[in-house]
Amino acid sequence: MTDTKEQKEAPRIDPKLKSRLILLICAILTFTVMNGTMFNVAIPDIAEHFGLMPSQVSWVMTGYILVFSIGSLMYGKLADIFPIKNLLTFGLTLFFIGATLGILAPNYPTLLAARIIQALGGATIPALAFIIPARFIPDERGRVFGIVSATVAFASGLGPIAGGLIGGFLSWRFLFLFSMLSIVAIPFLRKWIPDEERRHGVVDIPGAVFIAASVASLLVFITTGLWWAPLMFATSLILFIWRTLTAEHPFIEPSLLKDGRYTTTVATSFLGTSVLFGMIFIIPIMLRDLYDxxxxxxxxxxxxxxxxxxxxxxxxxxxVDRKGSVPVVKLAMILVGFGTVLISTFAGFHPVVVALCVLVTYLGFPLVQSSTANLLSSIVPEKQTGVGIGMFNLLNFMSAAIGSAVYGRILDLETASFLLNPFARTNDNIIYSNLFLSLTGIALIALTIFLFRFRAGATTAVQKG
Structure with missing residues (x-):
């Protein structure tokens, strides 16, 4: 009854402004997502400009992903306490400052600082883009989650093209100019997002530091292989668990982590997203290698x-709104698995054929994120929506970093002699065919885990969530 009362008292967006706000959120989300993917193609130019080794210049991406991932969780927690419009104003201002510093950067340390500042601010956008529908538009949250997830998918594919065009015809510095446009959104967001009072709550600073250190050290180890990172990860994780069990108001409530529906949904999203980002990582390498x-x-x-x-x-x-989240999660994982099987089978065929196979896999992207986000919003208590969706965002971003590192190291092997897919043709494509078949396996594991928890008849309460 308490949750229902709180939900009725929660502010709602003016129906006349709803479409405008959704469009604006998607626009700045596009800038943020593209800001991450555009710089992938600019890495060689930045290395040449500053005379850097690959291991040095890689921190332009690694540092951004590191801070962005942790920030998505932190802002989610802060959204449970502070008004969303204030957090967005703070984040977009930092994003603008980082972009301005980047376009003027006279040396590499300044450029790296600019990317870190950008990540600190930009992390507010995806974190809060999923919280806004859950809090302010509960009756249409499935539709809005779908639009937000589709925007992420679209921007991730558009980013490399925009980066190549801007960097090729102008300079890598102009990529920052593109990001600066997001500052225009602040007055509109402050006008259109409902006013909120500061909620009761505290941020467990030691718990936040421990989990941030855990995530940071894990990502550092995955992306760089530094020997000290696993030790730091294990130590930080143990301290976080201790703090969670002993603190009066821990950063993440143990009840949330003990909820099997929550952990299963987050794990399904993590695995499904890792397949999709794995595809986005491998495809460019395969197309350069096989087709030049x-x-x-x-x-x-x-x-x-x-x-x-x-x-x-x-x-x-x-x-999702009509059929419920659970059936759509199943459909999404089937699409993702089927698409990766097709890529595994037709790797080495004409690029148009590969593009059609990629299209099938891509269709699962918005379905995975919108359905799991909607399911989470019905599972997580209203007071924990921010940190609950923050964990969801954190693990999705980590899946991209982990997938890129793991598949990159597999591709370093360069050759494979045994073809796992009996329907694929034997050629120089063996290692790529095998990799995409392994992605299919991950999609099937995710589907199996999800079906085991949300089996027919066992989850009536959340079928429409």
Whole structure:
């Protein structure tokens, strides 16, 4: 009864402003996501400009992902206490400051600082983009989650193309100029997002430090292989668990982590997203290796899938509202698994064929995120929505970093002699065919875990959540 009362008293967005706000959130979310993927293609130019080794310049991406991932959890927790419009104002201001510093950076340390500041601010956008529908638009949250997830999918595919065009015709510095545009959104967000009072609650600073150190050291080890990182990860994780069990108001309530529905949904999203980002990571390398395509051509292979994901997002969200989250999660994982099987089978065929296979996999992207986010919003107590969805965002971003590192090291092997897919043709494509078949395996594991927890008849209460 308490949750119902709180939900009725929660502020609601003016219906006349709803569409405008959703459009604006998606616009700045596009800037934020593209800001991460655009710089992938600019790494060689930055290395040449400052005379850096690959291991040095890689921190332009690693540092951004590191801070962005941790920030998505921290802002989620803060959203349980502080008004969302204030957090967004703070974040977008930092994002603008980082972009301004980056475009003027005279040396590499300044450039790296600019990227870190950008990540500190930009992390507010995806963190709060999933919380806003859950808090302010509960009756249409499935549809809005679908639109937000589709935007992420679309922007991730558009980023490399935009980065290649801007960096190729102008300079890598102009990528920061693109990010600076987000500052224009602040006055509109402050006007359109409902006013909120500061909620009762405290942020467990030691707990936040311990979990941040755990995530940071894990990502550092995955991306760099530094020997001290696993030791720091184990120590920080033990301290976080101790703090969670002993603190009066821990950073993450143990009851949330003990909820099997919550952990299963987050794990399913983590595995499904790792498959999708694994595909996005492997495809460009495969297209360069097997077909010798340039950056723009690679982007064009990915673009139809990203566009299709963008178009299907709203329909997928409405399907969640109509049929419930659980059936859509199942459909999404089937699409992802089927798509990766197709890529495994047709790797080495004409790039148009590969693009069609990629499109099938991409269709699962907005469905995975919108359905799992909607399911979480019905499982997590209202007072813990921010940190609950924050964990969801954190693990999704980590899945991208982990997938890139793991698959990158597998590709370093360069050759494979045994073809796992009996329907694929034997050629130089063996290692890529095997990798995509392994992605299919991960999708099937995710589907199996999800079906075991949310089996038919066992989850009536959340079927429409």
């Amino acid at each position: 395509l340039n950056t723009l051509a690679i982007g064009l292979v990915l673009f139809p899938g990203a566009m299709a994901a963008g178009l299907i997002g709203q329909a997928g969200g409405r399907l």
